[in-house]
Amino acid sequence: MYNERPRIQIPQTSTDRWLDAISYLLLILLIVYPVHLYSILPEPKTVEDDLAQQLNPLKSKALILILPALGVFLFIMLTILLRFPHIYNYPEKVTEQNALSLYSAGVRFMRIMRIWVLFIFILIVRGSMGIALNRQDEFVRLILPFVFLFTAMLIIYVFIKLLRIKK
Numbered sequence: 561m562y563n564e565r566p567r568i569q570i571p572q573t574s575t576d577r578w579l580d581a582i583s584y585l586l587l588i589l590l591i592v593y594p595v596h597l598y599s600i601l602p603e604p605k606t607v608e609d610d611l612a613q614q615l616n617p618l619k620s621k622a623l624i625l626i627l628p629a630l631g632v633f634l635f636i637m638l639t640i641l642l643r644f645p646h647i648y649n650y651p652e653k654v655t656e657q658n659a660l661s662l663y664s665a666g667v668r669f670m671r672i673m674r675i676w677v678l679f680i681f682i683l684i685v686r687g688s689m690g691i692a693l694n695r696q697d698e699f700v701r702l703i704l705p706f707v708f709l710f711t712a713m714l715i716i717y718v719f720i721k722l723l724r725i726k727k
Contacts (some may be wrong), residue, residue: 631681
């Protein structure tokens with residue numbers, strides 16, 4: 561199925577370059593923010609740790625670095641996926657006539673999703689840091705419904721846009 565689809569080079573627009581720049585800035589923020597606050601995070605210590613006279617490695621503050629690592633991994637995977645728009649799923653058959661339009665819309669969607677994934681990971685890291693530092697604020701909790709709403713709206717928007725592309 562994918563072998564039948566045309567493989568064409570998608571030209572980058574200025575919007576695509578802006579989306580890439582935003583995603584790289586968010587990636588830097590996702591890495592720098594927890595690393596910067598890592599030194600002031602308290603080492604978790606519980607009653608069970610006192611009785612055993614050793615710390616449980618699963619309760620280490622180093623676990624906070626797993627979220628940025630996972631975010632970086634997803635960023636890399638989405639960046640690789642941007643190079644292969646012919647393997648995406650489209651709501652209609654890809655032909656030579658509509659390939660550029662479908663692929664451009666698909667690649668744009670993936671760029672936006674890359675930004676959105678990084679944004680969600682930054683929110684999770686911010687919330688985790690707030691909990692660890694006893695500085696919880698309502699921002700992360702209040703923004704959660706908007707995260708779900710925006711995700712649904714983005715998917716619906718792209719699907720409608722793909723359906724409107726002429727065959």
